[in-house]
Amino acid sequence: MPKGYAIFDQAKWSDFQKIDFDLKNPADDDVEVSITHCGICGSDLHTVRGDWGTFCVPAVIPGHEIVGTVTSVGKSVQDIKVGDRVGIGAQVGSCMNCSDCSHDNENYCANYMVDTYNSRWPDGSIAQGGYSTAIRAHQRFVFPIPDGIKSEHAAPMLCAGLTVYSPLYRSRVGPGSRVGVIGVGGLGHFGIMFAQALGAEVFAFSHTASKKEDAHRMGAKEFILMDKSDDWLKHMQQAPLDVIINTASSSSVEVAKIVSCLKVGGHIYCLGLPKEGFRLPVMQLCGRGAFIGSSHIGSKKEALDMLRLAAEKKIEPWIEVLPMKECSKAIERVAKGDGAFRATSRAAFNKPAFQPHFGSVWVPSLFFWGATGGMFVTIAMSGVPLFKTDVLLKTPVASFFEGTYCMTDMADKTPDCDKPF
Secondary structure: OOEEEEEOOHHHOOOOEEEEOOOOOOOOOEEEEEEEEEEEOHHHHHHHHOOOOOOOOOOEOOOOOEEEEEEEEOOOOOOOOOOOEEEEOOEEEEOOOOHHHHOOOHHHOOOOEEEOOOEEOOOOOEEOOOOEOEEEEEHHHEEEOOOOOOHHHHHHHHHHHHHHHHHHHHOOOOOOOEEEEEOOOHHHHHHHHHHHHOOOEEEEEEOOHHHHHHHHHHOOOEEEEOOOOOHHHHHHHOOOEEEEEEOOOOOOOOHHHHHOOEEEEEEEEEOOOOOOOOOOOHHHHHHHOOEEEOOOOOOHHHHHHHHHHHHHHOOOOOOOOEEHHHHHHHHHHHHHOOOOOOOOOOOOOOOOOOOOOOOOOOOOOEEEOOOOOOEEEEEEEEOOOOOEEEEEOOOOOHHHOOOOOOOEOOOOOOEOOOOOO
């Protein structure tokens, strides 16, 4: 039976409990995956903390940036086989019959969408997320991971990356495009890297001057400090942009001003989800013939294109490592926005004297979600079956980097580390 880390009480949103749970009943289009990695992002925090309302189910196992190995497939599954390395994002099901699902817009299904966690399937079974050992999903929401991408790098692409890539894809960003990215954080750093990889000139916007060097290292042509003088605004109005990706998770960004930086007919996509709204006089849009919108994750077509691009251009998110035993503390750090987003070397475990029988994984990462601080983490689940887990945080605190392998004896497969479940 699968095992996972669940939250029962939103008032105790960091008090994860180890539980057994059931996967949905298998169907002909389903793929079952043994999980090796899973991201912790801002959506997880908002859900378990109750920011977006009460739970829809008795207990929630979060996590919707999942990478793992296929263990079984239904008879109708195509192009995915047992043993494949695959990813699953923030959605695991939809009706498959409506116009949206029939036109590569299953992430906007008009009838029903099954979120990866805190959701139910049509038969009433509960969908649980990736802080666990296994998941079952419809093949439409299972994405083969190219060999050129490490699992720790693929995981955060499956929500944060795809959320940014979809509007770039739909806007046909490419050579000659001028793209602005507001916020040099978890979403924003993907926006900069993906837009640059697509051939666009990228302009990174931030209220924080110290992010300039990072933005250039990510691929930004120019760094725009959004200070109170508004000199930056006059500068950009003289050389306007085709597309602006706004990743800010607060209303501190004055969207009305940003619209004036667009070319006539330009698009601004607001991807952050601040609790409070923002004011935007329609006259501001009229003045540029501008369009404002948002985006909901992405389709399988877009996900596969994103992963192809990441493999070809060797796009790698910035990562650090934290043991999984710090899982509760990790999500608390996400809540505090504790730490500064900056490039650091990836911490790895010291290799043991012999190779673990199950090939323990010591990888993945932690990022900052949005432009205003919240962190984005990746969990690495070690071994199959799962005996030891490691969570990855983007934090400069070296004392966290103390992960260990879970060793097993090839004869009795008895782990010499504590079982997480």
